[in-house]
Amino acid sequence: MSQESAKLVSATRAAAARPVRARTSPAGDRIFSFVLFFASYLVLAVVAGLFIVLLQRSWPAIQAIGPRAFSNLWSPNDAQFGVLSFVYGTIVSSFIALLVAGPIGIGAALFLAELAPRKLATPVAMLIELLAAVPSIVYGLWGLYALAPFVRTYIGPALQHSLGFLPIFQGPIYGVGMLTGGLILAIMVVPTVAAISRDVFEAVPRDQREGMLALGATKWEMMTKAVLPYARSGVIGALVLGLGRALGEAMAVVLVIGNKPQIVASLFAPGYTMASVLANEFSEATGKVYISMLIEIGLLLFVVSLVVNVAARLLVWSASGRGRR
Amino acid sequence: MNLRAKAVRAAWSQFMIVVSGLCAGMCGAVLAIVVAYVIGKGIKAINWTFFTKLPTPVGVPGGGVANALVGSIEIIVMASLAAIPVGVLAGIYLALFGRGRLAALVRFFSDVLTGMPSIAIGMFAYALVVIPTGHFSAVSASVALAVIMLPIVVRTTEEAVRLVPTMIREGALALGIPAWKATLMVTVPVARPGIVTGVLLAVARVAGESAPLLFTAFGSQFWSRGVGQPTAALPLVIYTYANSPYADWQQIAWGCALILVVLVFALNLTARLAFSSRVAAN
Numbered sequence: 276m277s278q279e280s281a282k283l284v285s286a287t288r289a290a291a292a293r294p295v296r297a298r299t300s301p302a303g304d305r306i307f308s309f310v311l312f313f314a315s316y317l318v319l320a321v322v323a324g325l326f327i328v329l330l331q332r333s334w335p336a337i338q339a340i341g342p343r344a345f346s347n348l349w350s351p352n353d354a355q356f357g358v359l360s361f362v363y364g365t366i367v368s369s370f371i372a373l374l375v376a377g378p379i380g381i382g383a384a385l386f387l388a389e390l391a392p393r394k395l396a397t398p399v400a401m402l403i404e405l406l407a408a409v410p411s412i413v414y415g416l417w418g419l420y421a422l423a424p425f426v427r428t429y430i431g432p433a434l435q436h437s438l439g440f441l442p443i444f445q446g447p448i449y450g451v452g453m454l455t456g457g458l459i460l461a462i463m464v465v466p467t468v469a470a471i472s473r474d475v476f477e478a479v480p481r482d483q484r485e486g487m488l489a490l491g492a493t494k495w496e497m498m499t500k501a502v503l504p505y506a507r508s509g510v511i512g513a514l515v516l517g518l519g520r521a522l523g524e525a526m527a528v529v530l531v532i533g534n535k536p537q538i539v540a541s542l543f544a545p546g547y548t549m550a551s552v553l554a555n556e557f558s559e560a561t562g563k564v565y566i567s568m569l570i571e572i573g574l575l576l577f578v579v580s581l582v583v584n585v586a587a588r589l590l591v592w593s594a595s596g597r598g599r600r
Numbered sequence: 601m602n603l604r605a606k607a608v609r610a611a612w613s614q615f616m617i618v619v620s621g622l623c624a625g626m627c628g629a630v631l632a633i634v635v636a637y638v639i640g641k642g643i644k645a646i647n648w649t650f651f652t653k654l655p656t657p658v659g660v661p662g663g664g665v666a667n668a669l670v671g672s673i674e675i676i677v678m679a680s681l682a683a684i685p686v687g688v689l690a691g692i693y694l695a696l697f698g699r700g701r702l703a704a705l706v707r708f709f710s711d712v713l714t715g716m717p718s719i720a721i722g723m724f725a726y727a728l729v730v731i732p733t734g735h736f737s738a739v740s741a742s743v744a745l746a747v748i749m750l751p752i753v754v755r756t757t758e759e760a761v762r763l764v765p766t767m768i769r770e771g772a773l774a775l776g777i778p779a780w781k782a783t784l785m786v787t788v789p790v791a792r793p794g795i796v797t798g799v800l801l802a803v804a805r806v807a808g809e810s811a812p813l814l815f816t817a818f819g820s821q822f823w824s825r826g827v828g829q830p831t832a833a834l835p836l837v838i839y840t841y842a843n844s845p846y847a848d849w850q851q852i853a854w855g856c857a858l859i860l861v862v863l864v865f866a867l868n869l870t871a872r873l874a875f876s877s878r879v880a881a882n
Contacts, residue, residue: 307780311693314686315706318754321747322709325716325724332727382623390617391624401872402628408868409634410808412835413857416842417634420641420850462630469627493613516715523717525811526835530842550719550811554839557815573723577716584715588708 325577333571339564344571349536349552351560356568358575360536364453364546368528369521371457371542372464377514379461380468384513387469388476389498400473407466415530418459423450423531426458431543446541449533454542456532460524464517471516475509475594476502509594515587523580525550549576635861642858645851655821655837658846665856667823668832674824675738675817675833676807679745684799687750691757691795692783696769698758707758710751721747722812729816736818738831744812749802756798760791797871804867808860810835834860 336344336356346357383403387396427450434444434454479502487501488494503510525548533545534555549572560566649664656663690710694703725744730736764787772782788795810833813819819836820829834856841853 301778303781304779307783308693308697311689311697315690315693315698315703315754317686318690318706318710318713318750321750322713324728325721325747328724328727329720332731379623379626382620383627386617386620386624390620399624399628402631403624405865405868406627406631408804408808408864409631410810410835410857410860410864412808412810412838412842413638413861414634416838416853416857417637419842421637462634465627465630469624493609495613495616496609519715523715523719525717525719526839530839550717553719553723554811554814558818570723570727573720577720580715580717580720581712584712585708587715588711592708 326574326581329570329574329577333567333574336564336567336571340568344568347538349547351556351562351565351568354564356564358549358572360538361547361549361552361572363538364456364532365522365548365550367453367542368456368460368532368546368548369518371454372460372521373514373518375458375461376464376468376517380465380513380517381472381510383465383469384472384476385498385502388473389502390494400470403466403469406462407470411463411524411527414459414463415527418455418527418531419451422459423455426450426452426455430454430458435543442540443542446539446543448543449545451531451533451545452541452543453532453546456528456546456548457542459527459531460521463524463527464521467520468513468517471513471591472506472510475506475513475591478509478594479505506594508590512587512590512594515583515590519580519583519587522583523550523576525554529554638854638857638861641851641854642856642861645855646858650852650855654823655852658844658849661848663848663852665832665834665837665852667820668834668837668856669859671738671817671820671824671831672807672833672835674827675741675745675813675831676803678739678742678827679749679806680799680803682742683746683749683802684753687753687798687802688757688788688795690750690754691798692761692788694754694758695761696783696787707755710754713747713751714755717811718744718748718809719811719814722815725812726815733828735828736816736830738817738824738827738829741813741817741831741833742827744816745806745809748806748809748812752802752805753798756801757791757795760794760798761787763794764790793874796874800867800871800874804864804871807867808835808864810839814839 340356344356344358345362346355347359348355348357349360383399387400387403391399427448431448431450431454435448438444483501483505484497487497492500528548529551532548532551534547534551535545536547536552537544539546553569553573553576557566557569560569649662651664651669652666653662653664654667655665690706694707697703698707722744724747725740729740729743733740768790769782769787772786773779777786813833813836817833817836818830819840820832822832824831838853838856838860841849841856844850
């Protein structure tokens with residue numbers, strides 16, 4: 276046996292004697308899984324942090340103003356901080372948005388999920404996603420210079436002419452106002468409603484449809500009597516998610532709603548929302564209570580959105596296979 | 601009689617199908633109208649000085665938004681540096697090890713966080729960074745945008761990693777490669793196109809955000825003097841100039857809007873292409 280081969284044999288024996296576990300590195304794995312674990316719980320920490328930090332900074336206002344915050348009078352110069360008109364404006368503008376965007380979004384989703392050929396559905400779905408991608412400030416700019424004049428000259432007078440007996444369509448039409456704000460929000464909410472409803476429709480089992488068709492139903496009857504009832508909770512979830520988006524939108528609304536803290540019946544009159552008051556008044560806010568009060572509005576907005584989104588996600592999750600999306 | 605009733609039902613069905621098609625068509629039409637309007641108004645503002653010069657006072661011609669362009673990039677890059685690594689790691693965790701109640705909670709609150717108003721997140725960054733440091737800054741804006749990006753990156757990464765066949769990973773583990781190496785060097789590279797898609801979508805989402813910048817970056821007429829100082833950003837320029845009564849300032853707002861729309865659309869389409877090439881490769 277040559278010296279070289281003896282060396283080789285001893286080296287091989289040594290290698291064989293080394294424990295196999297040395298080649299895996301449990302220490303590395305432990306560090307790695309700790310890092311992953313930490314990163315994912317950061318998400319929970321952020322949500323908790325949002326609440327805690329906002330609560331902490333709005334505490335001076337909560338103490339100074341207390342329940343009077345829910346009065347109707349907003350006049351920071353006189354130390355009157357009542358947010359009721361903002362809450363009202365948020366609810367009304369979001370309601371208009373849902374009223375317009377709901378049927379259109381669900382209709383579009385039905386078309387994309389059930390009726391359109393694939394070749395058409397893919398590009399149309401992409402257009403709707405791009406609609407969601409347009410920055411809100413761009414919608415605001417467009418709303419201010421294109422939609423508001425259009426509401427003033429066409430939509431407003433037409434509504435007044437046909438439905439002017441209703442108090443909500445009375446009074447002067449400025450262009451900027453609650454209605455224009457609601458319409459801009461509708462455009463921004465439609466993609467959310469359409470995309471989520473479509474997912475929910477596509478999760479409806481084939482058997483449901485085939486059974487209905489086998490009974491001699493038309494395509495539309497199949498959709499309204501088999502698909503929609505099955506997907507109902509998910510569609511409601513989609514609408515609530517849209518509501519969540521409308522509630523919290525600031526920049527598009529602040530440019531077109533008129534920014535006047537008042538509660539009036541007319542939809543043509545200027546209004547104000549929680550999000551838009553933050554966008555509009557924060558830079559000029561002076562004094563500890565004023566700033567703290569605005570943060571309190573932010574906290575309120577956060578809590579309302581949290582409740583709305585939790586409800587919506589629960590509905591959507593239950594309808595489209597939980598946790599999959 | 602029966603036949604007629606059937607014909608009526610069939611006609612009604614056809615009619616409603618057309619109506620639902622119109623709903624989808626309306627969405628496309630609105631997009632076309634908005635984009636055409638922005639292009640029509642914005643294209644007039646776009647020229648070389650627009651990209652290279654600082655803003656000028658009203659009436660002085662030749663102003664640009666170079667500082668806002670740089671500021672926007674600065675803020676987005678810093679936000680990405682914070683949000684992407686954390687988001688990708690969290691997404692990997694959820695996809696590979698995310699069983700049990702706590703992981704479901706993380707998943708759930710990522711989705712919820714996606715729906716939080718960006719202006720409230722801006723307030724959060726204001727309260728967290730601006731108040732303690734004493735001034736508006738690019739960093740505080742990045743904190744806000746990172747919070748917005750995080751859940752998007754988490755969920756898309758999770759989806760992408762979940763799509764990787766377990767066999768690939770198990771093959772690597774069977775060869776004796778430690779789990780962390782198998783994850784980072786086998787699973788993640790396979791999932792990369794999907795992860796890139798998520799990252800691009802997250803960047804696209806925050807690139808146009810203006811509400812959170814109001815109380816953080818604040819805006820500025822000059823070059824940024826560091827990440828701890830007030831910084832100009834494109835969306836803020838739009839907001840400030842949209843409200844101004846001067847035509848040349850409004851013109852600049854439209855120019856910025858056009859840049860943002862082009863940027864956001866490009867990011868979205870690239871993301872989609874990156875994803876579809878992965879589908880084609882499978």
